[in-house]
Amino acid sequence: MNEINLAPGRSVEVENQFKQQKIVKILALCSIICVGLISIIFFAITLLLPINAVKNSQNQTLQGISQLHQRIVTVVLTQDRVHNIQILLNKRKDYPQIVNQFMTILPSDLTVTQMILDNGSLSITVTGASLMSMNDYINGLIDSVNKNSKISNFSIQSLVYNSDLSVYRLTFQADIL
């Protein structure tokens, strides 16, 4: 009875063991094949990267560029000059344009007798016999100053009548930004 009962149990165990062994063998085979394949694939694609071709092309282009060195110098210096000139033109205070602005609205019977421009501050003295023209000029100044954003702190410093010479003297000051 005991022998009959034990035999089938053993064969099932052996069968299971065989199955497990088979699975492990398949796993082993798969793992070695996968590893081999992956290794070959990466080796091949690394080998196929055209680094040498690109480097050769680089060298050829560099040789071509080295023959144009004088042009590189010209381009670099041109860019440097353009850059600096642009900075200076933006930085440069446009005094002539502002003085011009004050001069264009000056009535013909008024004359500029004094102008002082120093450190961004402009002071102009205008003389004339007509108070009417003086008034027109002041109105013109206010208009033009309001339109120009480069002028700040505009102020009329004095409007004096000189009875000896029978002339009016207007002095105004503005800061130029």
Added chain:
Amino acid sequence: MEQNFGLNNLNLQGIQDLKPDKESLYITYNKYKGYLFPMIVILASILILFMVIIPQINQYFSSKNQLDQATQQLNVLKNNYNYLVSLDDTQSSSDLKLLTKTLPSGKDFYGIMTAISVASARAGIAINSFQFSPGNLSKLTGSDNLPYPTIQVQLQTNGSTASLTSFLNELYKTVPLAEVYSIKLNNTQADLLLNFFFKPFPPQNLSDETPINPLSSGDKSLITNLYTWNNLIVQNGLLLSDTQAIASASVSLVASSSSQTNYSPF
């Protein structure tokens, strides 16, 4: 003492019990020998994975990175090359000459004097006197290490306010680049302080692999605008050098005199 001996005997017996005998080892080997080779293969695969494939993958990505960098560099070089090849030598050297006249690399006294002369002639103002202190001529950058060194010129002019304004306007459109520093006008006499800019060329650390950016449309329009400024002799959109200008002027003088002779009926 006796008690100690007893303990030692017990310990030795325990150790002997733990030692596997040959028979049980053989049985275990027989039971698992079918797994042994596949397990060795799996372990070898894992070892190969860590020792070969992962470094291979890393190498692939580093090579790919290298290739990308090399391709980028190659593109930069090709762009530089194409740009340089397409450059017109005559035009670019004329542009550079113009820009160097506008912002000289050194103290350009001749340029300053001709600029004042040209601007005053155009404005119709008389220059009574002028004075400038060039400073140390061996120092290219001036006495102070400003980003834009200047040469200061003191002028005394005689003329109406309108002509003074016109002079300033002309000066602002004349090369070399100048800026009014101060004005003191009293009736028709004016004292002016002008700053003329210059800037030495930067040290040339040129690398072939640095990308060359073509001039922008803003830069080009600045150059085109500068060609219209005073104190320049421009012919066919190109700046003439002083000797070329003299030659061109003498040729036109001869041509005009010969044409006058030809057209004269007598």
